[in-house]
Amino acid sequence: MSSKGFYYQLISQRRPLLALALAVITLAAGYFYLTLPVVTSTEAIVPKDEKRLFYEEFRQVFGADDALGIAFKSERLFSPETLAFIRDLTEALEEIPEVEDVLSLTNVEDIRGGQGVFIVEPLVGEEIPTSAQRLAWIKERALSNPLIRGNLISTDGQATMILVRPAFHGEDEDLEARLLEAVEKKIKEIRARFPGAPRLHLAGWPVIDVKMAAYMNSDLAVFIPLTYVLMALLLYLFLRRIRAVVGILAVMTLSLIWTMAALNLVGGAMSPMTAILSPLIMALSLADGVHLTSRFYLELDRPGAKPQKNFSALVIKAVGESWRPCLLTSLTTAAGFLSLVTSRIPAIRHFGLAAAAGMIIEFILTFTLLAMLLPWLGQEAARGNSPVRESALVSASQKLTRLAVTRGRWIILFTLAVVLISLWGASQIRTETNLLEFFREKSPIRVAARFVDQNLGGSETLEISIRAKEPEAFLDPENLRFLEEIAAFLKNRPAFSKVVGPHDFLKQMNQAFHEDDPRFYRLPHSRELLAQYLLLYSGTELSHFLDEDRSWARLSARTVVHNSSALEEEIEDLTEFIHRLEPEKRGLEVRITGKTYLNTQVIKDIVSSQVQSLTMAGGIVFAFIFLALRSLTLGLVAMVPNFLPLVTNFGLMGWAGIPLNTSTATISAVAIGIVVDDTIHFLNQYQMLRRAGLSVDQAILGTLIVKGGAVTVTSVILIVAFGILVTSRFVPTVQFGFLSAMIMLVALLGDIFLLPAILAQKKKGG
Numbered sequence: 001m002s003s004k005g006f007y008y009q010l011i012s013q014r015r016p017l018l019a020l021a022l023a024v025i026t027l028a029a030g031y032f033y034l035t036l037p038v039v040t041s042t043e044a045i046v047p048k049d050e051k052r053l054f055y056e057e058f059r060q061v062f063g064a065d066d067a068l069g070i071a072f073k074s075e076r077l078f079s080p081e082t083l084a085f086i087r088d089l090t091e092a093l094e095e096i097p098e099v100e101d102v103l104s105l106t107n108v109e110d111i112r113g114g115q116g117v118f119i120v121e122p123l124v125g126e127e128i129p130t131s132a133q134r135l136a137w138i139k140e141r142a143l144s145n146p147l148i149r150g151n152l153i154s155t156d157g158q159a160t161m162i163l164v165r166p167a168f169h170g171e172d173e174d175l176e177a178r179l180l181e182a183v184e185k186k187i188k189e190i191r192a193r194f195p196g197a198p199r200l201h202l203a204g205w206p207v208i209d210v211k212m213a214a215y216m217n218s219d220l221a222v223f224i225p226l227t228y229v230l231m232a233l234l235l236y237l238f239l240r241r242i243r244a245v246v247g248i249l250a251v252m253t254l255s256l257i258w259t260m261a262a263l264n265l266v267g268g269a270m271s272p273m274t275a276i277l278s279p280l281i282m283a284l285s286l287a288d289g290v291h292l293t294s295r296f297y298l299e300l301d302r303p304g305a306k307p308q309k310n311f312s313a314l315v316i317k318a319v320g321e322s323w324r325p326c327l328l329t330s331l332t333t334a335a336g337f338l339s340l341v342t343s344r345i346p347a348i349r350h351f352g353l354a355a356a357a358g359m360i361i362e363f364i365l366t367f368t369l370l371a372m373l374l375p376w377l378g379q380e381a382a383r384g385n386s387p388v389r390e391s392a393l394v395s396a397s398q399k400l401t402r403l404a405v406t407r408g409r410w411i412i413l414f415t416l417a418v419v420l421i422s423l424w425g426a427s428q429i430r431t432e433t434n435l436l437e438f439f440r441e442k443s444p445i446r447v448a449a450r451f452v453d454q455n456l457g458g459s460e461t462l463e464i465s466i467r468a469k470e471p472e473a474f475l476d477p478e479n480l481r482f483l484e485e486i487a488a489f490l491k492n493r494p495a496f497s498k499v500v501g502p503h504d505f506l507k508q509m510n511q512a513f514h515e516d517d518p519r520f521y522r523l524p525h526s527r528e529l530l531a532q533y534l535l536l537y538s539g540t541e542l543s544h545f546l547d548e549d550r551s552w553a554r555l556s557a558r559t560v561v562h563n564s565s566a567l568e569e570e571i572e573d574l575t576e577f578i579h580r581l582e583p584e585k586r587g588l589e590v591r592i593t594g595k596t597y598l599n600t601q602v603i604k605d606i607v608s609s610q611v612q613s614l615t616m617a618g619g620i621v622f623a624f625i626f627l628a629l630r631s632l633t634l635g636l637v638a639m640v641p642n643f644l645p646l647v648t649n650f651g652l653m654g655w656a657g658i659p660l661n662t663s664t665a666t667i668s669a670v671a672i673g674i675v676v677d678d679t680i681h682f683l684n685q686y687q688m689l690r691r692a693g694l695s696v697d698q699a700i701l702g703t704l705i706v707k708g709g710a711v712t713v714t715s716v717i718l719i720v721a722f723g724i725l726v727t728s729r730f731v732p733t734v735q736f737g738f739l740s741a742m743i744m745l746v747a748l749l750g751d752i753f754l755l756p757a758i759l760a761q762k763k764k765g766g
Contacts (some may be wrong), residue, residue: 015372022369026254032261037269038213039173045273045347046598055593056168058465062554063100063544064165066205066595068183069459071161071452072198077105078139078157084128085194086162092186093164098179101540104162105152109539110141111505113512120539123148146521147508150457150498151558159455166206176206177213201448203459205595208435211445215730216275223279226724231286234720238713239293247373248289251365255285258365259358266357268350273662276725276736277351277358283721284333285362287677287714288326289370294710295322296374311378319371325684327363328628329677332621334359336673339617340666343609345602348666355670403753411757415644422651429654432565433603433661438731453560457497460562462571463594464555469587471549474502475530480523482586483553489577490557495570501555502546509533559596564603564661571600606662613669621676634683637758641750642676645743652742663732667739674718675747678711682751686759700756708752715748 046052059065070089074082087106094102106124113119123142129135142148143157153160164183169175183202191197231252235245259281268274296318300311337359340352403411439445452459464486466479473479480503487499507521510533514520524530534550545554561567571592583590621642626635646668658664685707689699722744725737 018368018372022254022365026257029258029261032264033257036260036264037173038217039269039271039347045271045345046602047344047346049344051593051598051601054465054591055595055598058463058554058593060168061547061552064168065461065463065556066166067459068164068166068179068202068204068206069161069452069456070164070183070187071159071201071203071448071456071459073154073159073451073455074198075158077153077160078135078142080128080130080135081194081196082198083124083135083138085190085197086160087124087126087128088193089187089190090162092190093162093183096179096182096186098167098169098175098182100165100167102162102164103152103541105142105148105160108148108152109541110145111508111512111537111539112141112516114515118509118512118536120537144518145508147500147504151500152456154455159451161452161456161459176209180206180210201451203445203448203452205460207445207448212272212435212438212730215439215728216270216272219275219728219730219733220278222727223724224282226727227279227282227721230720230724231282231717234713234717235286235290238290238709238716239297241297241377243373243377243379244293244297247370247377248286248293250373251289251362251370252282252285254365254369255358255362256282258361259354262357262361263350263354266350266353268347268354271347272730272732273345273347274351274354276733277355279721279724280355281358281362283718284359284674285365286717288322288330288363288366290713290717291326291681291707291710292318292322292366292370293374293377294713295706296377298706300378311375314378315371315374318374319367323367325628325681326366328624328684329680330359330363332624332676332680333673335620335624336617336670339613339620339669339673342612342616344605345609348606406760407757409757409761411754412761415754419644419647422648425651425654426647427654429650430565430657430659431607431661432563432659433607434562434564435599436562438663440729440731443729449562458558458560460559460596461594462496462557462559462567462574462592462596464557464574465589465591465593466553466555466583467589467591468551469589471551472531473587474546474550474553475527475534477523477525477527477530479586479588480506480530482581482583482588483555484523485581486574486578486590487555487557490555490574493570493573495561495566496557496559498558499555500545502542502553505537505542505545506530506533509537556594564600567596567600568604571597603662607660607665613666614672617669617672621673625676625680628680629683629687631687634687637755638676638679638683640758641755642672642679642747644750644754645675645746646672648746649739649743652739658735658739661732661735663736664739667736667743671740671743675743675750678715678747678751679755681707681711682755696759700759704752704756711751712748715744715751718744719748 076082083106086104090102090104090107093099106128107122109120110123111120124138129138139157142153143155149155152163164179166175166179180202187200228249232245232249235248236242239245256278260278263269263274263277296314299314299317334356337352337355340355341349343349343352436446436449449459466483466486468474468479474483483501483503487501487503490496490499503523507523510524510529511517511521513533524533545556546552559567559570561570574592578590622635622639625638626632629635629638649668649671652658653660653664682703685703686699689702690696694702719741722737722741725733726741728734728737
């Protein structure tokens with residue numbers, strides 16, 4: 001379709017119908033935007049594969065492994081007042097609907113015996129003793145019980161933790177948020193009755209999940225209005241026309257609404273993985289609008305231009321010369337985002353699909369809504385030459401380009417030096433993700449995690465499932481000793497502070513049946529004796545480690561390690577050790593599972609899959625460039641200034657000590673589709689001028705006059721937009737924003753500095 005036909009048929013002659021269509025679509029999109037789900041659990045990023053389904057089955061049998069820990073320290077831990085506080089808080093927490101059960105110092109089972117006596121009862125119970133003798137006895141029992149010491153209380157007897165096990169929530173992804181809110185409310189109520197109560201630390205997966213979502217929401221409350229304000233200021237600074245700012249912001253607003261609706265429609269949700277979508281789309285949606293309006297004003301400000309009353313000729317000219325390169329840049333950016341659909345992680349796929357849709361949406365809105373508004377923009381009083389070309393920033397970029405034409409060889413040599421330094425830095429990158437380090441050092445969640453790690457051996461666990469084919473298999477002492485071997489292996493690893501399994505309970509029972517003689521803290525050799533112990537056992541805690549028909553057992557290993565790379569090494573070593581034990585010969589199936597394990601595997605998948613995404617994105621993007629420019633030589637030239645930002649990004653990560661994690665791993669695949677946009681605009685205009693008979697130097701400088709302003713403006717807008725993310729309290733968002741802003745800066749320098757230098761040197765080289 002010709003530009004004239006495009007404008008008259010769609011923009012001019014059918015303007016009321018177009019406006020109505022845009023309004024109806026926006027209303028529908030607004031509904032889906034407002035109903036966009038908000039996910040607060042990291043389980044949302046875990047694919048529903050066989051590992052996830054097994055974990056859910058495991059959790060339904062044994063209960064929660066992602067407990068919420070409430071920890072504190074007190075020199076008077078075993079005083080009546082402190083024990084009463086623990087008892088009342090425990091009972092209050094048990095009333096919460098989202099809680100499966102609560103384990104604390106006051107209700108933990110104490111298995112003891114004597115002459116003809118076998119007792120399983122709470123260590124403290126509802127009646128808090130007041131005598132010093134009784135309190136000292138309770139303390140001694142707690143510190144001598146391996147199931148309590150190092151598990152619910154510290155080895156020095158001064159710190160304790162209340163474990164709140166969440167109910168199984170299945171598809172209820174808001175359960176953790178409700179749980180934490182209810183827990184905090186109960187704590188406030190109980191603390192009001194105990195004015196001298198110690199400071200509490202909340203740790204564990206529910207806290208991490210909910211706080212990540214809370215930080216996400218607070219960030220969006222800042223990012224969106226701040227982005228509006230800064231984008232409006234920048235647009236006015238460069239365009240100096242209020243109507244142009246209003247028109248482009250209208251495109252940005254509708255692009256945001258439509259894209260977030262698309263996120264809902266592809267099955268996505270607002271989550272920590274998709275939180276940056278809003279500010280990202282707001283920034284990217286401005287680029288085509290800036291190119292279109294700057295081209296329109298360039299035509300309007302040409303000497304001798306005589307616009308008609310409706311400015312139709314100028315609009316036709318601006319649209320006709322802008323839509324093709326803008327379409328190509330929108331497609332290349334969309335291709336970068338679409339590369340993310342190869343990920344196994346649902347949230348990343350949804351992000352990629354929605355962002356790709358957003359690029360097509362902003363192009364459509366730019367060349368319908370904004371094109372329709374161009375005559376209204378043209379009615380605003382002209383102010384001399386194009387203000388885009390008058391800014392100091394654009395003037396500086398023009399000087400750099402002229403320098404590049406005359407000093408191209410030195411610039412290329414300098415670029416090679418930067419690449420070499422970046423490659424060395426890239427070789428120093430660590431591949432790891434620590435979810436706790438996503439929060440700032442002094443944040444309450446980091447402080448709580450450190451407290452629990454230092455005093456109580458951590459709040460996260462690695463779970464080992466041991467399943468037999470036959471019922472009553474774990475009445476066989478040999479199978480229990482098999483559990484002991486795995487537990488012993490884990491206990492000898494510094495990464496694990498405590499390992500609990502059904503064999504620990506049975507050893508405790510054996511000791512109790514022998515008048516609490518510590519020499520009998522061992523597994524009995526008789527299957528019949530084991531069956532007798534289980535028959536007499538009247539507690540409930542064992543059910544978290546052994547199922548009803550004694551064919552499925554659980555080992556729970558508490559860890560103080562949070563780095564994914566370190567955990568992955570521990571998992572590999574454990575897997576190798578289990579393999580050497582040959583469990584299949586015993587008729588046992590051993591699997592590692594648990595929330596910590598699943599998240600470690602997801603983190604590994606995210607990072608490793610980005611290599612595939614980056615390769616895919618690079619291939620698609622540069623295929624678009626070759627097809628658009630129809631020149632192998634120019635296509636190869638275009639690759640240089642666009643790979644430079646990616647290389648320097650990895651180099652900067654290495655030099656700054658920023659790891660390749662779930663946040664930074666996605667940057668390159670996303671950025672490669674963005675940084676190429678200005679190169680396409682530059683080379684498209686350069687080709688047009690060369691075909692018109694201009695020399696290389698004339699074509700470079702002529703391209704700068706026509707496109708330099710818009711290229712500089714869009715790049716600065718992206719730098720500022722990504723820079724906004726640095727204000728986040730969430731470390732991955734800060735890293736994403738900082739690195740993306742630096743990529744955009746290097747890309748701008750590559751387009752106005754390196755690209756002209758290469759073109760000029762190519763001329764000299766023939």
